[in-house]
Amino acid sequence: MPRETSTEIPLGIAPVIILVEPQLAENIGMTARAMANFGLSELRLVNPKNGWPKKGVREAASGATHVLDTARIYADVPEAIGDLNYVLATTARERGQMKRVLGPDEAMREVVARDGQRVGILFGRERVGLSNEEVSLADAIVTFPVSPDFPSLNLAQGVLLTGYEWRRAAGRARLPFSGEMLSPPATREALLSLFDSLEAALGRAGYYPADKREIMARNMRDILHRMSMTEQDVRTLRGALRALTLPRRSGRSDERGRDGD
Template identity: 50%
Template sequence: MSGTESIGSALREAPVVVLVEPQLGQNIGMAARAMGNFGLKELRIVNPRDGWPNVHAKRAAAGADAIVDGARLFDTVHAAIADCSLVLATTARAHDQAKPVLAPEAAVRELAGEIAGAGRAAILFGRERWGLTNQEVALADRIVTFPVDPEFASLNLAQAVLLMGYEWFKCAKGGVLPFVATERSVRASKEQEQAFFDTLVTELDRVEFLRPPEKRDTMIVNLRNIFSRMEATKQDMQTLHGAIKAIAEGRKGPARGGVLDGEEAARLRALLATTGAGRMPDEQGPVRGLARLLRRNTSDAERVLWKALTRDRRFAGQFKRQTPVGRQIPDFVSFPFRVAIELIAANEPDDLTKDRGERRTWLETRGYRVVDVREADVVGDLEGELARLEKNLETP
């Protein structure tokens, strides 16, 4: 189509974007997306090379469908800007024309003033390869250029639209951000700061950090200044206080939520095998509690294997650790693959070996494949064990 049509009042809140002879549908779509980001609603296209409508433009718009669907087609720049009272031409080249040259910030202020006075404003963007011609620039009232490196001044079409859209929206909305930082808790009192600092100094004295004695006072002053500069909140102080206490007290036992070493974790599994016989995992009592402790207290090899299963793209998201399958709790289980992994420790107690055998039988009768993995192999050849596991997953 060509010519002009009446423009709805809803579109008069922002300048019109005019793309002059754009070459690729993808660039039109990306320009429409940039428009949508910054409140530019009306798109006019002059003689697009690949015709219109263009499926590539729709795909590249990434959700800005209303702008693409509402785009109007014109045969000439004259027709595209016929109803406009202020026209700005964007260019990276000096056209030696006697008209004002503006940076984007100044340009959008003129656009805003024109629209506020019930005028109609438009921004011209040229072809991807060589921009606007002298004749097209001559139709504009102002020239807009961007402060870019003169040795590499050419911008992608969508980038140019995005820069102008950004400046327009910032001007129109007063630079207000869509969200702000979450509200911090109230600032810590001096009493709370002192309590934390007393704990810190006490623990540092215990490990003889504040030495030699003649430098102790200076070191304490330096430390205090570090935390004073933080302007810490009450929550900050509580977190730091807890961290210092946790470091000072070291590893906790399972009742305190700590981590067992490999030998302790093996004994815990043996205890679960002995105590949990015949109980369902959801029962109140030893099985449920011990299973929860196993998830929290892993052996070194189990931590290594679990880290690999969660990060390796071959297995990520497919396995769960210490998760009940019926009344059984294998070390790892994949419900999509119906595979259970049993991690075998060296010198495993007889009770634990017997429990694993019963668990294997129970799982296999219900369609699960059980893969035994030795802890020593995980530590010594993790990649080899992962490759072997991948083959087991591929086996029907």
């Protein structure tokens, strides 16, 4: 999908994503992809293993190369967060630190409320996460309401959840398309005409027992009313009804008979 440009919230308001000592190129690339999905673009890497750029990272980003092209490298966490006003640390386990613990939804509402401030979100190493020292540098902790039976999240998954909640909190979580009706609602005249045609066809087919015709016809109308049909729906049903009730052409019947032999 094309990348959003002029309608995006300015860079300085969106949170910065900071990966601390990421090991796998694939995780960095998938993180960039997750960021781009929800309009985040500023990625910082703290001492990535085997340097930068990493082989395979662009392939894993699946087109989100604009995030990778502007990624910046830092030697340690204090350097990476030095210009920020507010920092969040993500962790899956309790750290025994006297900090507020927020879910991603509440945390991102607070981020959005800090209009004009620079905010960063720390994500730790693939295997061990952030150190206690690194968590202590943050203003608050973000953790995810995962199943206690399997609480481990991939880096990109954590970034994806955070990015989604930020976009919701920022009022930008608009669906890209809708299932709205493209045809206007059917008029009463069109519905009544359809009812007449359907009831006549069913009568000719012997569907109605003589003593139950009226109640069965009403039930059939109620079923169709509950569908809230559009003009296109009525046209489609009338066409199907004609195909079922008009005599078949002999040539077509013969062809079908030969196909079935």
